[in-house]
Amino acid sequence: MKIKNTISLFSFFASICFSVSAFAATSVNCVSQLTDLDFIISSKSQGLLRFQNTPSEHNFAYHSDTSFNDYLDFAYQHILHSNPRAAMPCPLSTTTYKQLVKQGSRPEKSNIADLVAPFELRQPDNQKAVLLLHGLTDSPFTYHDLAQTYFQQGYTVRTLLLPGHGTAPDALKDVNAQQWQQATDYAINRTLKDYKHVVLGGYSTGAALLINYLTTHPVNERVKALMLFSPASEPHNKNGWAAKWIDLIPFVNWIDEDADIDFAKYESFPWNAAAAADDAMSTIAVNNLAQRRFPAIPVFTALSDIDTTIDSKATFALLSALHKISPHNTGSPDTLVLYGDKNIIPDYFPDSYTIHNPQCRSSDCKDIQGISHIAVVNSPNNPHYGINATYRNCGSYLDDESLYTLCKTTAQTTLGERTADNVARFQPFQRLTFNPYFNELSSQITQFLNAIEQK
Template identity: 45%
Template structure:
């Protein structure tokens, strides 16, 4: 009996300490949480940031006549009511945060994950940005700032179920994602004389479907970054059935220390992404619409060969393959063998000091500059999910002074030195130069800042 009593006391004490440490994390800044990887095991087990507050709606009831400003307000309200970290201090003064008027002392998590708009005093030209699965508009905070400085009006939306907590993705349908993207494309078409759409990962798949089904005369170009064409795992179609099994909710249950991108991953999210990609098989790319793409040959999320096949089909649909460009992070000959004659295939040049430790480009790295204070090479956050099932290696990845950088492949994670999944682009300047040159060339006149 005495042993049982001691066991109960120890169990209660453990739960109390556990609860206190979780509460402490909730009161930290977003940077302190990301740096607190020593408590990753506790956060994983308890799901400290995995679950949203059950307050208010998960998504906006779309009014297709509503101005974009109303959508922004509604989305921010959802984040504020459902995200337990919404009011957590997050002192990251990105170009977008600066342009929106924030000071480093008052930036909150809600401000950085929310959709946004950067406007000039004109309605000439705009870029609509659509993020990917488990992500948020924070992923565009550097690219959007540069596009704005070059004279473009910029909009970024937040897909339903994002910006709050991973559990909200369990209650979302593909039709809700597509409805919001359709609204954003139609609204941007109405508000600006010319516009382009840039989609990242699953956001690229949603953008293609929206533009293909409802082409507008004033869309001048599209850009696809790490586009979701087909999953690397060919059993992705099973996700929608597994998601229906009671009590089997999560593929990954991580700490979710990253305030801007979910680390835990529900089966329902995989099912939604698979359905979004499946719709692409029946989509015809709009004739004469210029297309820019950028992705890695080594991608553990998306099948890069399927992406090349998709680009080949789109080039034939568009009837103008010479207006299509691909920035390919891999063997240029592989892309050249797949794509039609006249396709503009570009190769990045790596001269950043991290190039020697970079093995290959990852699915998630292209959009971020090396100097990014959160995702950059000296940033606060490290992506070590390749070792999620091996806690010692996970912790070594978090603390190693010079980890390898690259995609999360079994080969890359087999080295003695741990692999940090590449969250930034060592050739970012090349990427931005190629993208903006493409955009400038396909608007009717060059954009003036």
């Protein structure tokens, strides 16, 4: 482990002590911490939640002959062992969680490990499954809302925990894109063994890993569709390639150092994570795809026009490249859901796509300044990220404690994507964490699924 400075060393040991003392108190839970400003500021400055417990030496082999249940058991135990807040009570009950309790996969009273661990939402005696991959710094909690859309269509829903996730941000200092791809390949191949009709879905970096698999492997005919949410095509910051070199500089480990108070997503961000994500996106660069083949399966994509994490223009180029190298049949149900300005769609984009461009028609969205990269997959009813939730993403102000505090505590903030213009115009500004058009998205997904099942 690289230690940034003396404070980081102290923080590492402090986080371990915290996990066995204060976190065990019944009065402390994942929700109450979100409003404890003193703890948030201390955690941000000292890195109290930035470091994992000593990780287990046992690793999962990712052989496709190993059952998915064995994988789920391994991942859960890994989180319990390494996440300093794994056992902390987290009374946030989603519909997906309630169903996991009903099927005997989770206890009625949830802790953090129960919510961030990968899950399988099972349908009895069916042959349809969707495999969903989260993005960089995220966890399978990302899919607690979208899982319902697929489950209601009769799909068993499987999720994967990418290596380095589900514990604490410093776990990302020792992973690479090859490890993520190995886990992805296992989950796909295992699901293809278990089901006859498989849909693959990926958010952000998870989308890049799926595309790389589909363009570098002979694709089983059981794969029926690819679904992409804020897919990682190219970083918005074009200097991502430099991250791996910066990470080599002694004591320079972190791009962002936040409080990491979000139980379901890392808020601090190591340079190595940026390097690994850039490597994952490089594998699906348009110039690399020209020499590959994409299977004749339909693609569903949802993205924002002003995504500040991923370059939306690069995503249009990526989708066009996939269409070009795929032997598509006429009438393919390829679908694009674009939040924002429809005029950014380039002239070269395939005209066979069905395009949805949601418009605001209610008070819930009229003051929102653009849909963020992280908002697309979450419902406004999400108990952690939704419109009435306690959590606030204030990462725009990591270097300004006054505005950071104001963002966390003021009665009213402006929500949207954290473009430079939005952050300058609206203070305090909170990054949007839910999709005000989520019900429409769910209907669009259902329509797409119905179309592919009729083919």
